[in-house]
Amino acid sequence: MSARSGSRLAWTDVRDEIRARILTRAYKLGDKLPRDADLAAEFGCTRTTVHRAMNDLAATGLIERVRKGGTHVKADPVTRATLDIPITRLEVEALGLAYSYRLISAASALSPPDVMHRFGIEVARPMLQVAALHLADNTPYILENRWIDLGTCPEIANVDLAAHSANEWLVRHKPYSRVELRFGVMGAQGDAVQHMGAALGAALLVMERITWSGDDPITYVQSFAPQGYQIRAYS
Amino acid sequence: MSARSGSRLAWTDVRDEIRARILTRAYKLGDKLPRDADLAAEFGCTRTTVHRAMNDLAATGLIERVRKGGTHVKADPVTRATLDIPITRLEVEALGLAYSYRLISAASALSPPDVMHRFGIEVARPMLQVAALHLADNTPYILENRWIDLGTCPEIANVDLAAHSANEWLVRHKPYSRVELRFGVMGAQGDAVQHMGAALGAALLVMERITWSGDDPITYVQSFAPQGYQIRAYS
DNA sequence: AAGTGGTCTAGACCACCTT
DNA sequence: AGGTGGTCTAGACCACTTG
Numbered sequence A, B: 001m002s003a004r005s006g007s008r009l010a011w012t013d014v015r016d017e018i019r020a021r022i023l024t025r026a027y028k029l030g031d032k033l034p035r036d037a038d039l040a041a042e043f044g045c046t047r048t049t050v051h052r053a054m055n056d057l058a059a060t061g062l063i064e065r066v067r068k069g070g071t072h073v074k075a076d077p078v079t080r081a082t083l084d085i086p087i088t089r090l091e092v093e094a095l096g097l098a099y100s101y102r103l104i105s106a107a108s109a110l111s112p113p114d115v116m117h118r119f120g121i122e123v124a125r126p127m128l129q130v131a132a133l134h135l136a137d138n139t140p141y142i143l144e145n146r147w148i149d150l151g152t153c154p155e156i157a158n159v160d161l162a163a164h165s166a167n168e169w170l171v172r173h174k175p176y177s178r179v180e181l182r183f184g185v186m187g188a189q190g191d192a193v194q195h196m197g198a199a200l201g202a203a204l205l206v207m208e209r210i211t212w213s214g215d216d217p218i219t220y221v222q223s224f225a226p227q228g229y230q231i232r233a234y235s
Numbered sequence C: 001a002a003g004t005g006g007t008c009t010a011g012a013c014c015a016c017c018t019t
Numbered sequence D: 001a002g003g004t005g006g007t008c009t010a011g012a013c014c015a016c017t018t019g
Helices: A011-023 A036-043 A047-059 A088-094 A113-119 A154-158 A166-173 A191-196 B011-023 B036-043 B047-059 B088-094 B113-119 B154-158 B166-173 B191-196
Strands: A063-066 A070-073 A079-085 A099-110 A126-136 A139-149 A178-187 A203-213 A216-226 A231-234 B063-066 B070-073 B079-085 B099-110 B126-136 B139-149 B178-187 B203-213 B216-226 B231-234
Touching: A011 A036, A011 A047, A036 A047, A047 A063, A079 B178, A088 A099, A088 A126, A088 A139, A088 A166, A113 A203, A113 A216, A126 A166, A126 A191, A139 A166, A139 A191, A154 A166, A166 A216, A178 B079, A191 A216, A203 B203, B011 B036, B011 B047, B036 B047, B047 B063, B088 B099, B088 B126, B088 B139, B088 B166, B113 B203, B113 B216, B126 B166, B126 B191, B139 B166, B139 B191, B154 B166, B166 B216, B191 B216
Parallel strands: none
Antiparallel strands: A063 A070, A079 A231, A079 B079, A099 A126, A126 A139, A139 A216, A178 A203, A178 B203, A178 B231, A203 A216, A203 B178, A231 B178, B063 B070, B079 B231, B099 B126, B126 B139, B139 B216, B178 B203, B203 B216
C-alpha cells in the first residue's frame, strides 16, 4: 500500500492498490474481486472510499461491476482513452502558427438522407450547409463541410460566417449534450482537391462530428485534414 | 427539475439541471456558478450530492473547478469523447466477418530512437519487433508493426506469435496502467504496399498505441488500416 | 429471496488556491 | 488568511440482478 503510514487512506491509494493487484495478476483476468465491504475491512476504510476507487477502475474499463453479481476483472479488456478536440483556431494557435479562415459557401437546404441518418432522424429538416477552410500559416489545415439545424439553431442565420467560423461560433454559443465522433481515411477528390490543393487521391484524414442538444440535432461536420495532422488520446 | 416529486433528489437530476442551465445559457460561458453549498441549499440536498454532479460535468469538460476559485463554465469548451478499442479479433468478429491472422516477422533488437522517443526513455532497451497482419474474410484489415519491451515483458519470448497475435496476448496478459493513442494518415508505401496489397500512395489510417505499466514501457504499435476502417468515439 | 453495488445524509476535517 | 472544493466517516436505505 502506498499511503504514507499515519495518514488516512485516500481513495486513490485504494484504487492504485487494486490496480496493482490486477497488473501483477494477484487478481487474474475474469476473476471475481472481494465485495466492497470486505475490501473496506481489509484496508481499514469505509465502503464509500472503496466504492469510489472501484468506480474509477470501472470507468477506465479495467473492471466491471454488477449489482449482486459482484465485481470482476474484465476478461476482454478494451483500450479506453479520452479525446479532446479544441476549437480549431485555438488548436492552430497552440501550434504557434498563424490562423486564418475562409468561408467557401453557405446555403439553406433540406437535410439529405445521409445527414438525416447521422442524426438518427426520419424527417428532413431545414438546415444551413456551410463549407469552410481553416488555414495555418496560409496552408490548408482543415476543410469542413457542415450542416447546421436551423430549427435547433436559428440564430446561425444572422451570424457573419465570413468573419467567424461556424466551428467557433457553435462551440461558444451552442453547448451540446451529446457528441459522436468518427475517424476514417480517404483519397482526396472533388472539393478537397480544389480547396486544399491536395493531389487527386492524396491521403486525407476524415473526421465526422455529430452533436445534439437533448434529442435535437445541432450540427454534423465532415472535416478533412491532410497528411501530418494528428489526433491524440490518453487515459 | 426532472426528479419525480416525492422521490429523493438524485445526483443525476442535479447534474442534468445544471447542464440545462448552461445549455439554455441561464449560466453563460465563463460564468461563475454558485458555491456547492448554495446549490445544495437551493436543491435541498447535501453538498456531497451537488459535488458528485459537478464532478461529472467537470469530467466531460463543460465546467472547471478550482479550490477557492470556485466553479466556472468553461470559456473555451473542448469536444471531449471516449474511445474504446477492442482486441482486433473481437472487433472483426463483431462485424460478422471471419478473422484470421498472419505473422510476418519477429526479431529482437535494441529500441531505435523514434521508439524511445514515443516511450519517453533516454536509454535504448532490448525489444522484440513484431510485424503482423490481421485479416477479415481474408482481406487485409490491419497491418501492425509492434515493439515489445523484453525487460518489462520477457514472457513474450516464449509465446508462439504465429498462433496468437501479440495484440491479443498482450491485452490479456499485460494490463497497462497508462495508454496514449495517436491517429493520423499517410499514403501507402513499403510494407503496406507489400503486405496489404494497397496501391502505392493509397490512403491509410495510421494508429499508434503506446502503453506503460507504471513508468515501464510495454509496447508501441503502429497500425495501418485501409480506407473504410472507422473509429468511433462518444460522450 | 437475498446479496451486492449504488446512493444519500450529516458532519467533519483537509488541501489548495485566490485574494 | 480565508474561502472553496476535495475527501473521509458512519450509517441507512434503495435498486438491480442473480441464483
